[in-house]
Amino acid sequence: MDDLSEFVDQVPLLDHHCHFLIDGKVPNRDDRLAQVSTEADKDYPLADTKNRLAYHGFLALAKEFALDANNPLAAMNDPGYATYNHRIFGHFHFKELLIDTGFVPDDPILDLDQTAELVGIPVKAIYRLETHAEDFMLEHDNFAAWWQAFSNDVKQAKAHGFVGFKSIAAYRVGLHLEPVNVIEAAAGFDTWKHSGEKRLTSKPLIDYMLYHVAPFIIAQDMPLQFHVGYGDADTDMYLGNPLLMRDYLKAFTKKGLKVVLLHCYPYHREAGYLASVFPNLYFDISLLDNLGPSGASRVFNEAVELAPYTRILFASDASTYPEMYGLAARQFKQALVAHFNQLPFVDLAQKKAWINAICWQTSAKLYHQERELRV
Amino acid sequence: MDDLSEFVDQVPLLDHHCHFLIDGKVPNRDDRLAQVSTEADKDYPLADTKNRLAYHGFLALAKEFALDANNPLAAMNDPGYATYNHRIFGHFHFKELLIDTGFVPDDPILDLDQTAELVGIPVKAIYRLETHAEDFMLEHDNFAAWWQAFSNDVKQAKAHGFVGFKSIAAYRVGLHLEPVNVIEAAAGFDTWKHSGEKRLTSKPLIDYMLYHVAPFIIAQDMPLQFHVGYGDADTDMYLGNPLLMRDYLKAFTKKGLKVVLLHCYPYHREAGYLASVFPNLYFDISLLDNLGPSGASRVFNEAVELAPYTRILFASDASTYPEMYGLAARQFKQALVAHFNQLPFVDLAQKKAWINAICWQTSAKLYHQERELRV
Amino acid sequence: MDDLSEFVDQVPLLDHHCHFLIDGKVPNRDDRLAQVSTEADKDYPLADTKNRLAYHGFLALAKEFALDANNPLAAMNDPGYATYNHRIFGHFHFKELLIDTGFVPDDPILDLDQTAELVGIPVKAIYRLETHAEDFMLEHDNFAAWWQAFSNDVKQAKAHGFVGFKSIAAYRVGLHLEPVNVIEAAAGFDTWKHSGEKRLTSKPLIDYMLYHVAPFIIAQDMPLQFHVGYGDADTDMYLGNPLLMRDYLKAFTKKGLKVVLLHCYPYHREAGYLASVFPNLYFDISLLDNLGPSGASRVFNEAVELAPYTRILFASDASTYPEMYGLAARQFKQALVAHFNQLPFVDLAQKKAWINAICWQTSAKLYHQERELRV
Structure with missing residues (x-):
């Protein structure tokens, strides 16, 4: 071979x-x-x-x-x-x-x-929804004003040079995203605004945001990334299972929302399954490739048991120093050689x-x- | 060796x-x-x-x-x-x-x-419970009449030439099967009958059916297959975890109900564990062996970490063309060689x-x- | 190499x-x-x-x-x-x-x-909390007296020659441990005492016990083991996922409680993740190494994808005959050779x-x- x-x-x-x-x-x-x-x-x-x-x-x-x-x-x-x-x-x-x-x-x-x-x-920027939502909260007193300002900004993200969106809902409320009505969302905003905390942790508000920005993201033909699975001790990884996103994926992927599941470990098999049955669904094994280097090849092999090879992406999730990007590349490329040499x-x-x-x-x-x- | x-x-x-x-x-x-x-x-x-x-x-x-x-x-x-x-x-x-x-x-x-x-x-037939239950619903106006007709048919399945039963509860309501009383079941039937939908999706009714057909299946000494885990986008795989079946397995496997968990991926380790502690429990890795061919050997190895070798079965879950049956056989046999050569x-x-x-x-x-x- | x-x-x-x-x-x-x-x-x-x-x-x-x-x-x-x-x-x-x-x-x-x-x-003893709690229940009529006697015994465990503690909460109520108040705990005790059963299965009481013995265990600088995952048919393995322990781990590991997760399979990756982000958290793959010998190397490799090598421990969970201890050692040592030879x-x-x-x-x-x- x-x-x-x-x-x-x-x-x-x-x-x-x-x-x-x-x-x-x-x-x-x-x-x-x-x-x-x-x-x-x-x-x-x-x-x-x-x-x-x-x-x-x-x-x-x-x-x-x-x-x-x-x-x-x-x-x-x-x-x-x-x-x-x-x-x-x-x-x-x-x-x-x-x-x-x-x-x-x-x-x-x-x-x-x-x-x-x-x-x-070249270097381009991804628009993290929660961060921008939090910044706009500081400037607005009520839900309607906040939503108007924030959603306008989302609609102009491409024009402002961003190339994609990201949500860290998994860190705040888990991935069981549900449709909520505007009254619950507004109540969530009020509680948040009066809490004195900048950090957005209201489940109804995050659910509302993700269900309602989807059309603006589709309109700009930009992908929406989600943190999934592996992260720091601040994430409840029990709620980071991407199978919990099924209703959201059913609601939007057929309408053209391109969703990218990030990291995924230890739910990378679940992510691969989702990529094999939902249109417009992509995923990666970033963060495991560099922070769990002895497992990169095994995890890659498991991730592609069901997924199309056109749905898994390289990524590093690296920061700080070039070594972190480099180790992701080294381990990921090694995993590719091992996998494809024997396919x-x-x-x-x-x-x-x-x-x-x-x-x-x-x-x-x-x-x-x-x-x-x-x- | x-x-x-x-x-x-x-x-x-x-x-x-x-x-x-x-x-x-x-x-x-x-x-x-x-x-x-x-x-x-x-x-x-x-x-x-x-x-x-x-x-x-x-x-x-x-x-x-x-x-x-x-x-x-x-x-x-x-x-x-x-x-x-x-x-x-x-x-x-x-x-x-x-x-x-x-x-x-x-x-x-x-x-x-x-x-x-x-x-x-030779080719024999398996009796899919939900399909027959749906056919009988069309012919009967109330729960009692429906149950009488359907359960009579179940009791005669062997006489009618069927060699086993199957449930796709995982596709309809998930695998957390619970005992329900006849009043809830009858209410479920009424809602279903008046919905105009042939498709059976009532959790109480499916639960009732599975708890109450078990003795008839035991009496005929036939196995009951369950769809578990991997399936199309219509299944909520989060609820397809066979560990959720524990109460049902405890209720019936000791009484002689032979249960066969189908597919199981990505819960094949969980299925292997269940087979190692419950009598009369069998399972397979069908569908993964042909639709996830690069993983067949790995998944087989994981599936038999705990399971007795007398509890895992070959199956293809194939349809349509002989290639699908053949690929299951090729990958499964290769997995057997790899596993047993080094045991x-x-x-x-x-x-x-x-x-x-x-x-x-x-x-x-x-x-x-x-x-x-x-x- | x-x-x-x-x-x-x-x-x-x-x-x-x-x-x-x-x-x-x-x-x-x-x-x-x-x-x-x-x-x-x-x-x-x-x-x-x-x-x-x-x-x-x-x-x-x-x-x-x-x-x-x-x-x-x-x-x-x-x-x-x-x-x-x-x-x-x-x-x-x-x-x-x-x-x-x-x-x-x-x-x-x-x-x-x-x-x-x-x-x-040399052979030393581990203090199993539930067993001792049950013995003290037989001797005391009310919650206060029971807790006084039991907690005094816990406080003296080191003096009595014990070298660690263990909880089998996973076998009784699952691992989603929550803080409860003393009123709920006392009600749990009364129900238990009047049930005529020695076996402690009250979730509020077990939760209370685990939250309130933690300081006494920290004071003696002894580790607290938890049964996690794989066990007999009496455990609900669905509730044996260590990710469910997050609130408990957050409450106590930073305060110095040394927690040891036992067995962990099939949640050994989850355990390895927890060990990589929580201080004072240790784990093992006991019981899998001897009862699932063909998987010992694979499971070890998966367990250390994220965990520090200073957080995973050898153990056998063996009993009865020396063969069971020996097989754990044989398979675990073989897994070590395979892993470290290629690291x-x-x-x-x-x-x-x-x-x-x-x-x-x-x-x-x-x-x-x-x-x-x-x-």
Whole structure:
């Protein structure tokens, strides 16, 4: 059987779900690398985090691409840090990053143009619904005014340069999304507004928002990402099962809403099943590929037992340092080689077509980035 | 270690759960093959379905056994179509098909004798409870009359030539079966009767039916199959977890009800656990073996982590064309070879005994088909 | 890559969760071995149990270490039985057993000193909360008196020689533990007391107990084990998902409660995730390693996809005969070799450190058994 290693090494990557990088001059690079190698909070013992494989996978990359081989964890100044980033993003053939700007690490590089220069490839933004909803709440006193302002902003997202949407409903209320009426939603707004908390946690309001922004998202032909499954201790993973989204998927995917389930672990088989029976449904195994590196190949194999190869996407969910993006790419590409090298029934051309679809082509179409991905 | 490939190649198969084949003269064989290679509805893009491995596994079989090597997807006329079927069913040593007649594809061959002639082996029928319950509803105006007619029919199923029962409660109300009283059941019937819908979706009525037909099924010493887990977008797979059946299993398996869990994926480990602690509980990984062919070996391995080898059965859940039955056989037999070749602690004779049990012997006893399976 | 086989063969084992052995003179050793090779009740057919791999794994050990090679399943008299035990526990380098005394097989050896002599290594006791709560119920007429007596006993557990606690809430009410007030708890006690049943099954009372003993357990710096997932037909495994424990874990692990999730299968990925985000959370794959021997390596690999290597522990959950402890050790050690031999990014010293942590070091610290484990 032909070996696909060389082909996969060279295949371009569109990372359709990731976050901000941080300043290279931050002094405690070792601890920051360790911290971002886990979903645990800061009060979780760093010693245990350093006994996870992800941290060691980051270290291996840091050594491999180090500017100073004797000091791979040193802080980096500006031209050097860009060189370092170019090495890693270039080595794995990253071609574009789509950044969910709703999560902000400490010491972030917030400017997308600056990020693009740093990593050497185009960078676009994803519109996180809850974050913007929260910002508009601060400016409006009642549900109607808030909804008007927020939904107007959603309708103009494409015009404002965003390439997709994301919801973190799983973190706030779980994935059992239900239709609610405007009275319940307005009551949810009032409770929230008077709570003094910026954080949106009202189930009726989040349900209302997701059911009512769907048409505006369809109208702009943009995809809507959902956090699913694996996340930090703040998510109730019991409620993060994508099978709970069935009513929502039935309501909107046939109408043209393109839904992308992010991460999915340990519900990646469930996600693959959903992708095999719902139109317009996509998913990835991001975050597991880099934070659970010993499982990337196994999880990929399980994820595609039922899913079409045109429905699973590469993503890293990485932030902070290029090592996190790089480890996702390394483990994911290795999983691709292992899977496709032993796949029966299809020829080499078909395998290559599917690998292209997974790594960049499907995302390029979905997020309308064909121009940026001319490869 | 001895290689079991040759033994497994020759081992007979009793397919205890499958459906009707269709007419060979249907012109659009390629699209029909693609359509049946997925659980997706007809409005799901066929292009995505063709990017699943199952379709390519069907194509590989079509080419391998083609009457006309230059045109493997051509429609087939009568003597040729039988030859083609005989080639595939014969190659994999199918010895009998048990057909759930409750699902009817377009252009079906409904006559079981005709089917037996077409495939070259005996064919028997499984009694799908909900379908018959629905037919009797059309003929009766009240719960008592309906139940009398329906339960009489259930009691005579064996006399009418059926070899087992099946419930698709998972498709209608999920698997959390509960005892209900006759008043709730009768109310459920009235609502159903007046709804104008033939489709039975009343939870109290389905619960009542399953609790009250159990003794009649025990009396006839016939097994009761349940759809579990993987199915089309019409099933709420969240409610298809067989662990939800615990109360029902506790109520009846010790009394002698033989229950067979069908498909089970992605709950096949849960099914294997149930088979390891409940008497009279059997299961299979049908539908995954052909529609998720890259996972068949992995899923089989997981399914038998806890289950006795005398509780898991071969089945295809196939319909329409012989390729679907054949791919189930190919992937399942490959999974058997991989599993048993590397199994420690037991000798070759024990491995062969277990393979026989899985492929035909346990089903032959369960469905009283020893005579048909004289091998 | 270096082969770790020899290192793992020699690595010491602290079995932090197991049960009583039985008398060697019991005549029906074959049936007792078969019976304990499954979680099924006694009315489950022994013939099916003998068609599970676990039984054959026990037989293989019985033959390998037999006193009388021609009669490996013979009853054994006293000095011989100790020799036999020493052979097996010694071969796998067991160094200590922590016995949950709440489960008592027929014909048990209840004396821990006698057990220590029999197996040739130290033996300590785990305090099963529900068992003791039940004993105190018999002696007290009202909630206040019962709680005073029981909680005093809990507070003195360390002084009484216990090295840890265990809860079987999963067997009684499931793992969705919730805070309850004292009025509900007292009402639960009254209902229980007047029921005439010794068995504690009141959800409010078990919830109350677990929320209110936590501080006493923290004060003694002892771990609290929970039965999770896989067990006999008496457990509702649907409610045995450790993700349901999130509120309890959030309430206590940051305050210093050391929680150990036992067994976990088929929720071992969920357990590994919890260990990766909650401080003070440990887990094992006991019971699967010996009762599902063909899956031990796969399940271990899945369990450590996210978990720190300093959070997963060896355990057997064995009882009755040394074969059950031995098979857990054999399968677990084989899983370690397979996993660490192919682990990228880390050197041999790091791998050995992690294997030591898993097999004995983390448990030695957790249960304060460093002195007994001087290795």
